[in-house]
Amino acid sequence: MNWDLVTYSFVVGVLASAVRWATPILFAALGEVFTERSGILNLGLEGIMLMGALSGFVGAYNTGSLWAGVLVAAATGMVMGLLMAFVSVTAKANQVVAGLGITILGGGLSTLLFRLFFGLRSKPPTIKTFGTEPIPLLSEIPVLGRMFFSHNVMVYLAFVLVGVGWFVLYRTRYGLALRAVGERPEAVDTRGLNVTRLRYSALMIGGAMAGIGGAYLPLANLGLFWTQMTAGRGFIAVAVVVFSRWDPVRALVGALVFGGAAALQTALQTLEAPIPSELLLMMPYIVTIIVLVGVSRRAEFPSAFAVPYSRGEG
């Protein structure tokens, strides 16, 4: 192992990298917290993220505005969420199958649409990404400054949404109704609230957030769209939600744990650590599994989790 390379700047670089890794997963996980709290499992996140990446890129490319791209991605994610809602809430289909169907659909459709919009050309279409915008004063703090406060604006947006998500979930009537509908939908129904509408709304929030998370990759990170570029991040987000025990703040922690493991394995490989690269590459996933096993004993799924609600059948 080459310790000479482990400098202050290198270590802080790894920490900053962890935050960049975590951000797209965090967006999707925050939305999924809402979806799962309402009692629906959405395994379609991966496909929705891909559609978000595609539509966000196309939106930004055609309008020249990155924020327009973010909005288009959120809207596309919402439509995908609606589709999932129709299949899982209205048609009461098996949510695992429906979610995987959405993932397959998103993967294929995004590739097809990209080909339709841009054709096969040798020069890839590119856009200018959100640049790094260090926050004055805060970014001067040693270690933490570069880790959290020297990023692009979408990273900050994700952190802000953690707070917003927490507030909505625990401090508003809507949040209360949403948590109740995941536990006892029949009680919510007898109180005169619309179970179907609540679950539709939760899936639309989840879809919009996954869409934004997907759009992070082309808009804030790469400036280009790549087929299947989410590379499993949607599924990691689902795991992070279980880790978080359906809490926005713990979802932030979970995303950072995964991001940290991913960033660390890259660093260890280049440091020539005496560990086979195959093992290092598995590290983020092994960490995820270990953490999941650790918390899942304490994890209490919403009582009505993944159970379609039919009036009078409970």
Added chain:
Amino acid sequence: MKHTIHKLLAACLAVALIATGSALVPSAQAQDDYSVALIIAQGGLGDRSYNDSAFAGLTLAAAELDVNVVPIESSDPVGEAEQLLRTAAESGFDLVITLEFSHIEPLGRIAPDYPDTLFAIVNAIVEQPNVVSIMFDEHTGSYLAGALSALVTTAPDLDQVNPEAVIGAIGGVASSGIDVFLYGYLQGACDINPDIQVLLAYANDFGDPTKGREMALAMYEQNADVVFQVAGGTGAGVIEAAKDENFFAIGVDSDQDYLAPGNVLTSMLKRVDVAVYDTIERAASGELEGGTVLQYGLEEDGVGLTEMTYTRHIIPSEFVDQVDELRTQIEDGELEVIDIRVLEAEQFAIVSENPTCAGLEELRAALAE
């Protein structure tokens, strides 16, 4: 209710299947023209790299020669290997070229069933009387890239580099097909500067540019200022990182210099287009016998560096001359570059367990014995 669910699910699946696009294999047109099918490898068309390069050769052949050409794409060229090869052969194509390295076993198995069809496989050798194998000297081209990197990384007065003699290379997966590039690169770098540090890492992914970007940034934090990418779509992120932080990336397979002008030092060309065109031309004119191994090296322009349109004027001209000199030496046989694919497992382990200039010296000593 149950019925509705089933119908909906079926509809969902149908849409998903159409969208992901199972391979639709068109039949060879019923004309007298020579017909060629090209089976696209993992990564698909639009990878701006290996597949696109082969497709360019196919397109050129269609325009210049009297041949009908059809590219065949599949969402899963590895899993569907046998069906793809059989369908292409049964559709009546005269020549079926597969770009997918993993078809080595299925092709060897099914080729005898279609004695009238000529097959060709890229990057692998299949010993059958009706199969042509197309191989490249990736190690010699990568050697030149390594030598150029080692010269450039300590060049004074270049914004893109720091004074440290540290460079890097990122591979898609640890496999002989990728390692042949990486260890060619290492040899070129060490021959220029035996004290150089070459950081090697694998992404384990050919389609995750975000990961490629993070890996390149991690190397940059360790003072690597030239990073060679051999990782398909993952490599696109390496080039983006070089552009964002203003260091050098080196492209692979296709000429990727234009992707970030001034930040892609050069690209290690693997002229799959040349090989595909050449193979079609020779096969169509009846000159090509099955069982042949076609070797594309520096001399055949099968591998090599680009013209460096955007970087030639910013780096010292003696570097370019020095690399040209090395190229001549390799072509003349004065300089031998180790092709790790021909090494025994324990020989390769000497350098793969210690991927440094010292490890390379050990390997050379072992081979000299």
